[in-house]
Amino acid sequence: xxxxxxxxxxxxxxxxxxxxxxxxxxxxxxxxxxxxxxxxxxxxxxxxxxxxxxxxxxxxxxxxxxxxxxxxxxxxxxxxxxxxxxxxxxxxxxxxxxxxxxxxxxxxxxxxxxxxxxxxxxxxxxxxxxxxxxxxxxxxxxxxxxxxxxxxxxxxxxxxxxxxxxxxxxxxxxxxxxxxxxxxxxxxxxxxxxxxxxxxxxxxxxxxxxxxxxxxxxxxxxxxxxxxxxxxxxxxxxxxxxxxxxxxxxxxxxxxxxxxxxxxxxxxxxxxxxxxxxxxxxxxxxxxxxxxxxxxxxxxxxxxxxxxxxxxxxxx
Numbered sequence: 654x655x656x657x658x659x660x661x662x663x664x665x666x667x668x669x670x671x672x673x674x675x676x677x678x679x680x681x682x683x684x685x686x687x688x689x690x691x692x693x694x695x696x697x698x699x700x701x702x703x704x705x706x707x708x709x710x711x712x713x714x715x716x717x718x719x720x721x722x723x724x725x726x727x728x729x730x731x732x733x734x735x736x737x738x739x740x741x742x743x744x745x746x747x748x749x750x751x752x753x754x755x756x757x758x759x760x761x762x763x764x765x766x767x768x769x770x771x772x773x774x775x776x777x778x779x780x781x782x783x784x785x786x787x788x789x790x791x792x793x794x795x796x797x798x799x800x801x802x803x804x805x806x807x808x809x810x811x812x813x814x815x816x817x818x819x820x821x822x823x824x825x826x827x828x829x830x831x832x833x834x835x836x837x838x839x840x841x842x843x844x845x846x847x848x849x850x851x852x853x854x855x856x857x858x859x860x861x862x863x864x865x866x867x868x869x870x871x872x873x874x875x876x877x878x879x880x881x882x883x884x885x886x887x888x889x890x891x892x893x894x895x896x897x898x899x900x901x902x903x904x905x906x907x908x909x910x911x912x913x914x915x916x917x918x919x920x921x922x923x924x925x926x927x928x929x930x931x932x933x934x935x936x937x938x939x940x941x942x943x944x945x946x947x948x949x950x951x952x953x954x955x956x957x958x959x960x961x962x963x964x965x966x967x968x969x
Contacts, residue, residue: 685724687754690747693727693735696767700788701775703745708780713746721747724756726774728767735759738767739774765796776830782855787840794826794841842868849879853888863894870901877908881915889915 703709715722725740737744740755747755762770772793775781781789827834839861843854845868853859867875867889878897882888889897893914900906900914936953937946 685756685758688727688735688757688759689754690744690752693725693737693744693755693757694730695741695744696737696771698788698792699737699741699771700792701741701778701785702782703741705749709742709746709749712742713750716743716746716752717750721756724758726760726770727757728760728762736767738762738771765799768792768796773829783840783861784843784846784851784855787843790826790830790837791841791844794823794837797825839865845869847872847875847879850875853882859888860891862891863889866891866894866898869898870906874901874906874911877911878915880908881911885915887915893917 721743723743725743726738727735727740728738730736735757738760740757744755760770772789775789823834823837826832827837830837832840842865843851843861846854846864850859850864850867854861854864867878870878874897878889896914897906897911900910933946933950937949941949
C-alpha cells in the first residue's frame, strides 16, 4: 500500500499516527505525546475564536466516541511548558469533556514559523469569521516580513503604493491561501475597525466593502457611526461609506455629517408591503382587476383613517 504523503503544513499523515517511536525516529518524524492539558498554553494573540457552537458539540461527541484522531500541534517553551500551534478547538473540547491529556505532536520551530504554521493549519476550518481571518493574515504577513521574505507586489487593492516592508509578503500569502491579493488586503483592513463594527461584520449585518472604507476613519468617527447604527438600525452602504471617508480625509467630518449621509434613503431600505390575497379576497368585489383592487384598498384605508381621526376628536 502506498504511503500517505505528509502535509507541508505540519499536519500528521494518517499512517504516521500509528507508528511506534522506533519507526518515527527512523523516518525522522516528531514524536507524539499525551501532554497534560494543564501544561498547554494557548497561542499568544490567537486570532481564531473558539466558540461553543454546534460544531463544538459535534467535535466533543467525536472525541468522546473515538478520541482525538488528529494530534494537536505544540512547541515547547523555554519554561518547559507547551504552546498550542494548532488544536485550540480540540483542546477546548477535551477540557469540556473533563479529559486530562491531549494527544500532541511536538515541533521545533521559531515563533515566526509557529505563527505561519498556526495560520495555515487553521485555514482548513470550514467556517472562519471575517475579522478572525483578517487578524490571522495580518499575523502571518508580519511574521513573513520579519523573516525578510520579499514579494513583487507594488500596490494594494485600493490603489495605494506599498513601500519598504509594506511591500513584502502579500503575494506569498495570497498564493498559499488561494485568496486574491485584493481580498487579503481587505481582510487585513478589518483589523482596524473598532470592536463594535467588527462584530457587525462578523454577524453579516454590515458588508465587507463599506467596512473596509470605514476602517480608514479614526476611532472617534467610527464610534459616531456605531452610535448612528444603534439609533437607526441602518448600516451605511458602500457609497455612503466612501463619502464618509472622503469627508473625514478632507477634515469635514463630525457627527452631524455622519448623520446626514447615513440618513439618506437607500434603495434596499425602502419599505415594501406585501399582502396576502386570501386575506383581502373576501373584501374586494370579484369582478375587480388588480388595478381596481388596489384603488379599492386605498379608498378603504382613507375612509378608515377618517374614522379614526373622528374618534380621536370625539374623545377630547
